[in-house]
Amino acid sequence: MKVGVLGATGYTGQELVRLLQQHPESELVYLGSSSSSGKSYEVMFPQFSDGRIGLLDDEEVPDLDVLFCALPHGLTAGRAAKWLERGIKVIDLGADFRIKNPETYESWYNCTHPAKEIIPQAVYGIPELYREEIKGKSLIANPGCYPTATLLALVPLFEKGLVSTKNVIIDAKSGVSGAGRSANLANNFSEVNENFKAYGVASHRHTPEIEQQLTLAANDEVLVNFTPHLVPMIRGILTTIYTELAPGVKEDDLLTCWQEYYAEEEFVHILPEGIWPQTKFASGSNHVFLQLKVDQRTNRAIIVSAIDNLIKGASGQAVQNMNLLWGLPENMGLEMRALWP
Amino acid sequence: MKVGVLGATGYTGQELVRLLQQHPESELVYLGSSSSSGKSYEVMFPQFSDGRIGLLDDEEVPDLDVLFCALPHGLTAGRAAKWLERGIKVIDLGADFRIKNPETYESWYNCTHPAKEIIPQAVYGIPELYREEIKGKSLIANPGCYPTATLLALVPLFEKGLVSTKNVIIDAKSGVSGAGRSANLANNFSEVNENFKAYGVASHRHTPEIEQQLTLAANDEVLVNFTPHLVPMIRGILTTIYTELAPGVKEDDLLTCWQEYYAEEEFVHILPEGIWPQTKFASGSNHVFLQLKVDQRTNRAIIVSAIDNLIKGASGQAVQNMNLLWGLPENMGLEMRALWP
Amino acid sequence: MKVGVLGATGYTGQELVRLLQQHPESELVYLGSSSSSGKSYEVMFPQFSDGRIGLLDDEEVPDLDVLFCALPHGLTAGRAAKWLERGIKVIDLGADFRIKNPETYESWYNCTHPAKEIIPQAVYGIPELYREEIKGKSLIANPGCYPTATLLALVPLFEKGLVSTKNVIIDAKSGVSGAGRSANLANNFSEVNENFKAYGVASHRHTPEIEQQLTLAANDEVLVNFTPHLVPMIRGILTTIYTELAPGVKEDDLLTCWQEYYAEEEFVHILPEGIWPQTKFASGSNHVFLQLKVDQRTNRAIIVSAIDNLIKGASGQAVQNMNLLWGLPENMGLEMRALWP
């Protein structure tokens, strides 16, 4: 399988390179970059040097079986139709195909969608939730990191009607790598370390993505309060979610729902009672950790999920989607567990 | 003014020593410790050595004007009456006098309260909220770190009836120093760094303290969901609070309420629009930073506050209370701003 | 191949479990622990849970092909003879078999060596330096983390006589995981973060281990100044080494020596000119990064090496030794590159 990565020098691009280097059925034949074309990837990133990775290429995509697009939003959609026509399967790690309604996309992303007509071809790619829809597709909208962590916790519960569609509060926390590989004073070590803050309050672009998939799961409109925060760590997302129980529902109903839904899933772990997710349980792996508790005093469920934002929240899930598309075991190249400590 | 610190080797004890070293009107004449009696404070903690701090003493408290008790809960209350009789003003940084209802205390702290009869003498010590009640008192219940950050944000709004007493969600994040100075594998650097987790879900002891003061402010029973999290940083607390607006209330009403309430307060900063609190704004100082926004889509206010957990959340507030008790300027010895970066 | 780990709950033990989980030719059939016998490994460490790891066992070692001993020094040597007699190959990650001279061991480790007579059976296990001696052996002394980083940089240069045996200064820096998984106030996050210090000055136990191997390489007595430091990070060792050049030797001679020595080595990277090792280049991998420069003004070479202390500095090298003993490709189970960022 010949694969390529467009946007290979960013953090999700680097993580794709790292994972694909170890993937036994893929051959990494193309690394595209607008800014570093012609440079040696191994000299830029000696941590990956293995004598086999070639030079960074420009953005002229050669013939490939799969192209991963790790570009900022707006830069993939306009070119995707061309690649699909050439028979290249496209896995887009950006936002261009995640939102089904172009008006919603345009209002949250403040730009015109460059290829509305192919949005319907895209499938939202969380294998544990949408496996059957993904199979056989050619265009995958690889989900955002926050939506992945949120939806894996909530979709089963909403599908079963166990929690109210009102008053859904998602308080999320992410490591700094989520902000990408760029020179930005706000992400300078001296500004971030020993510091913690909220950002994008009531305005983060992952909000409509979460609402779209929860509305589908609940078959009822869901609005959420979503507040992301920046944690002084590199990797990891933890979401703390507050929801009201549907009438008559108890803590065990929620846990049973998860256990049944994820019984066959290698990457999803419902933790034993009293053990709560830590981002480092997931760090360096494609795994997801879940726990919940119902506060009897307020009849509200507190639900916590943890993932590695660059792996299950981006590049690992992209490789999992590739495996699924090609009928390979979903965990191929994704066997490694968390780097601990 | 002769002052002493009981529990001088813990982190709040150390911070009291550091602040009192610089305080122009206090003389630090007694450092008590059960575990390190007889040792040289300056050798144990060379970072504070100034040739003037004496040896650590045992727990036999000498005659003092003010005694700060930085002990685990349960170790202060039984001895406080005796000190008060001797004319020593007591500022307790532990939990023993914070909860007015002894049954509530005993149920959350799993122990018998050793001196129920003197609880009524204690005043809950946040000067910005309860200044007039504090003046002239002899026993101060210095508040918990999470309650300080929460109540400074919410009490003015509840007193004015601007937010609903239902559906109050407090998602709080703290640095590791809140766990105290102790050998504990869970706080080992290798377990904490590059990691983020929730703890004490639906069971943290600061819950009833927050509820007690909000209920007083609202004059109506308030129950909250309170979830603390551990951030891989040493100092700082940030709370993200979700509340519903009372009918007809708008964002500006909330902001105006804060601005009026805190117009004369040196330590409280309502940030300019669009600037959100960061814990490091407060780190190393006794200052508090506040911001809020109403999400029009859900009619819910997202309220954020930031403090240094060891200063405004503990030792700095204790010194502020001392200043208030003795009629000194409240900011004496507390002038230093955040260590930045 | 049936393998076991004694001391499976420490950080090097955990890292062995993680690596052996993914190793295609080994079956992890025994996890021994003195303190946690009978407990579920997957519940203690959910980050590794895969439904296949069994309970922690006591220290009665069953029949195995390979036993990894990740115990504090002094706890392995006395039992090793018994395991060797049973045909179990022993890879000791502790210090008991590293020092050939028992008096030297006893003087630096302040204890009596429990099994002097089998020290000669042990081989010092750095495959890149001692590959031929390791093959076919049954008892491997897996080197210390600092010696691994130091010797990979220096042994080729000393063997060729390119640097002086006098005035060798090794200034080394390690992440906190090197201190092991234990409750220790000195390693509490609040004591370590935003802090940097030297420790074990002129007294660290890795000194005689380094001197022994350099003396062998130089065929002349080598004494070194070795100063370790603690870096506020979890993983990684960087050594900065200062040596004097032998007469007539130039920078290129040193670089050529390295390039020839390591030409076939997958795990050793001599970086391009001007690029200096960073510990994170190695973090999460078994790889080693080297660079050097001769300061023309002082005629001294500044040599820098970086490894992951838990992988190439401990458990990864142990697996590499196992692969070498069993005639497997040395990189089996060790293919993963640095987790970056």
Add this chain to the structure above:
Amino acid sequence: MKVGVLGATGYTGQELVRLLQQHPESELVYLGSSSSSGKSYEVMFPQFSDGRIGLLDDEEVPDLDVLFCALPHGLTAGRAAKWLERGIKVIDLGADFRIKNPETYESWYNCTHPAKEIIPQAVYGIPELYREEIKGKSLIANPGCYPTATLLALVPLFEKGLVSTKNVIIDAKSGVSGAGRSANLANNFSEVNENFKAYGVASHRHTPEIEQQLTLAANDEVLVNFTPHLVPMIRGILTTIYTELAPGVKEDDLLTCWQEYYAEEEFVHILPEGIWPQTKFASGSNHVFLQLKVDQRTNRAIIVSAIDNLIKGASGQAVQNMNLLWGLPENMGLEMRALWP
């Protein structure tokens, strides 16, 4: 005393503002900035807001008693003569006046010195070492951070001839704030955290500054190997220095030399035996911590010093110099001890 800060938005500029806010004898009347002229300092940096700091001004310096220049090298020297003529005392935190020999400056800094003729008017400003020379001067060359940490350790020993002028090795480690407040990918949190590296090997510009002052102290030419490293922390410098003893000199001679030299110095601490400097002992303070040990096996002294790079290594020392110039107690505004933990 009317004081101003040119370059007020950088990290040393911010630290000057923070310190001068609390300084009882100085009035901060001018904050100059080339990039942010006209902006509100309190809005840019709410952590310092006190209702009294005005707008950022341009670089037209008004009449002042003291001007602190916290600018990159090359931007101060050309204008200093003009300020001196107007009677403004100039404390330059940049490099322009540190190196007495303009050729040396030009060769290490790769630029033409813009005002060679006034270099002789400048005095190198470490009060503990050069107090008498500083008094009464109008132009202070505030030293670099690494030289401050190094020279406080070595100058007394060199003046007394206790260590050899040959084979001086300075292995130094700094927090990231030393790299300044700028958008730079290399200092992005994700690149720096959990990472450690050397930089500027055999080429760092603080080398000639150290050599100049050691040569003066020894009255003999001193060349050093100086290697700086980047530590994943914000503040702090630790130097580990290796020197050979002069004939007949013993460990106690070195310690006695320090003790006598610094007997009256409030900011210098020679630690008790067995306690080694940690950068956090100094962090947030103007204090310096020293320790040494002679390795009997190699007859070499290992000397360690620790400071806060932004305070004793920059802005705190600048305020100390100002106090000295104006006959104020040197510790005025610098009383605060380390923020711990």
